[in-house]
Amino acid sequence: MSRGLFILFEGCDRSGKTTQSTRLVQALKDMGIKAKLVKFPDRTTAIGKMIDGYLTQKSQLSDQAIHLLFSANRWEAMNQMRADLESGITLVVDRYAFSGVAFSAAKRLDFKWCKSPDVGLIAPDRVFFMDIHPDDAAKRDGYGEEIYEKREFQLDVRAKFFSMMDKSWAIIDAMKDVDLIHRQILLLTKKALQAQEAEPVPIAKLWT
Ligand code: DGP
Ligand code: NA
Ligand code: NA
Secondary structure, eight states, X not given: OXXXXXXEEEESTTXXXXXXXXXXXXXXXXXXXXXXXXXXSOTTSHHHHHHHHHHTTSSOOOHHHHHHHHHHHHHTTHHHHHHHHHTTOEEEEESOHHHHHHHHHTTTOOHHHHHGGGTTSBOOSEEEEEEOOHHHHTTSTTTTSSTTOOHHHHHHHHHHHHHHOOTTEEEEETTSOXXXXXXXXXXXXXXXXXXXXHSOOOXXXXXX
């Protein structure tokens, strides 16, 4: 049995990642493919609760401390994610280490320093970047409730994401119709699954 794929959604806030990742998992399951949704930050763990307190502005933490907590929140999920991939489950992940670097580097923390705690995490096989201009994102429901939802900052975050892209990334126009985006993403995911079937690639690690 072949391993599952690690499909990642990244993007600025309110770009539709949660909607699209949820729909993708459902579509894969409907096709009889084992799939699971994973969301970062995972606010349910002890570390995740500290992150939630920071994001909702109930507590304060230094830029470095929150950066390391976000990374730890990914590391604490690694064993389960590896086990799932090895057992043939395709993981659809909503945010990951690229968010970690983009958000902290946008605060002017050193780019290399930002990457270092996430070195060695499982690498995604395919990344969908939900691209939205922060001016358009700001018009969406609930915008501005959390600490990072400010225009200038999101512009910086978007630029940082662009600086990290490689050929495993696809830029998705997040302003398009929700169903259209879903079909585009499903098609790209099917292609990735077929490619993995034809020529299996082992699980890789980040930034090595
Ligand atoms: P979300 O639950 O996807 O809306 O994410 C919450 C906020 O946290 C959002 O503004 C993006 C930000 N974020 C996600 N991951 C990280 C990370 O690893 N580091 C930092 N600094 N921010 C992150
Ligand atoms: Na958000
Ligand atoms: Na989201």
